[in-house]
Amino acid sequence: MAWERINGQERQISVLRRAIKTNRLPNAFLFTGPEGVGKEAVAIELAKVLNCDSPNALLTAEACEKCESCKKISALKHPNLEFIFPVEKILLEKTSETGADRAKQEDALERMKALLEEKRRNPYHSLRMDKAMGILKDQILLLQEKAAYKPLAGKKRVFILSQAESMNEASANKLLKLLEEPPPYVLFILVSSQPEMLLPTIVSRCQPLRFSKLRPEEIREFLERQSFSLEADAERFIASFSRGNLNHVVQMAFQSVENREKPELQRTRDEALQLLRMLLSRDRGHEVIRQVEQFSKRDKTRDEQRQILLAMLRIFQDVVRKQNAPNETGLVNADIETAISKFAQNFPDADFESAVKETESAIYKIGRNANPFLTFSALCIKLKTFLTR
Incomplete structure (x- = not known):
């Protein structure tokens, strides 16, 4: 059945099924937890159950998977299911009459459609448009308009706000008004891996459900x-x-x-490891500059730049684990445990914990569209200070 496609998260699914069976669904959920663990995949399956044509769907909290409604939701083409996620501003502007601007709009639209198609194939896929500035006020205004209409078919309109923490103040305040007086036929599901960035007033109006990191x-x-x-x-x-x-x-x-061959993320990790070795050397400053320029190239997407920083972060975290517990075996970078151990042993005075915090700050800045070259450069200067004491 529908829930069986979800990997892990048994407790979370049990909570949702019990709420369906007892008719105690809130008007708004806040799904939190690490990225990629199934928050949005579960949200899709929840929408499927709530709109399934089978008379037993709500009694059993199971979708039939056979009716037209189930098929449309699986294809992400049901009118009662909609994703709201950070898109490029040009998609919210009026259709341009000029050739160049119109071509840009059409290109952005095709990339957005490709994202949703990938989401259909892989419900764990992240809905990220590289030039997006977060969930914008115009998107929430459009959401308000759509939420005002009752569903033409099915039972519940489900709006999934992916990366809800990316709302700016204006869009968050507009959503807050909607959450204060939600229509009874609407379910809002806010999804966030950084709920601390949401307005406390928004969090207080949602029922929280935290998802677990997969083992x-x-x-x-x-x-x-x-x-x-x-x-x-x-x-x-x-x-x-x-x-x-x-x-x-x-x-x-x-x-x-x-x-x-090696997965792309493994090659990215190896590049991050190479940069760390350069920073720990005294006479490789020119190589660090070249590497920073490489990481900051225009053909690198924001997500690729973020993955480089995440790879660095995981190396630093592993080194801290090894420093605190030399026999630690549960490393993220288990395949390079020898290198991790050497960093921990050979640089006992290096401040890897500060390196962790500074790298986390750089990840946040890249996510907020900071200048990549300046972000990487500033990070490397600080890391050099922390690591070569």
Whole structure:
């Protein structure tokens, strides 16, 4: 049935099914937890149950998977299901009459459609448009208009706000008014891996449901169910390095199977490791500059730049673990444990904990569209100070 497609999250699914069976669904949920663990996948399945044509759907909290409504929701084409996520501002502007601007709008629209198509194929896929500035006020105004109309078919209109923390103050205040007096036929599902960035007044009007980080064994079970024929080493790397993010798991598994080479994220990690070695050396400053320029190139998407920083962060976190517990075995970068141990042993005076905090700050800035070159440059200057005391 529908819920069986979800990897892990048994407790969270149980909470939702009980709410459906007892008719105690709130008007708004706040799904929180790490990225890629299934928050939006669960939201889609919840929408499916609530709109299933089977007379037993609400009694059993199970979608039939056979009716027209279930099929449309699986295809993300049901009028009662809509994703609101950060899009490029040009998509919210009136259709341009000039050739150049119209071409830009059409290009952005095609990229948005491609994102949604990938989401249909892989419900763990992240809905990110590279030039987006967050969920904008005009998107919430449009949401208000749509929420005012009762569903023409089915039982419940479900609006899933992906990366809800990306709302600016204006859009958050507009949403707050909607949450204060929600229509009874609407369910809002706010999804966020950084709920602390949401307005407290928005959080207080949503029923929270925290999703768990997936364990490596759950990742391996997922890979087996998806019938990926992976080498044992590749499977171990994916299970540990993905940090429970099933979107990354799928990407890395496909790359390993199709290309028979290191997954892209593993190559990114190796680049981050190389940069760390440069920073720890005294006479490789010119190489650091070249690497920063490489990371900041225009052909690098925001997500790619973010992945570089995440790879650096995970290396630093592993080194801190090794410094605190030399026999630690549960490293994210288990395949380079020897290198991690050498960093911990050979640089006992380096402040890796400050490096962790500064890298987290850089990740936040890149997510907020800060200048990549300035962000990477400032980070490297600070890391050099922390690591070469």
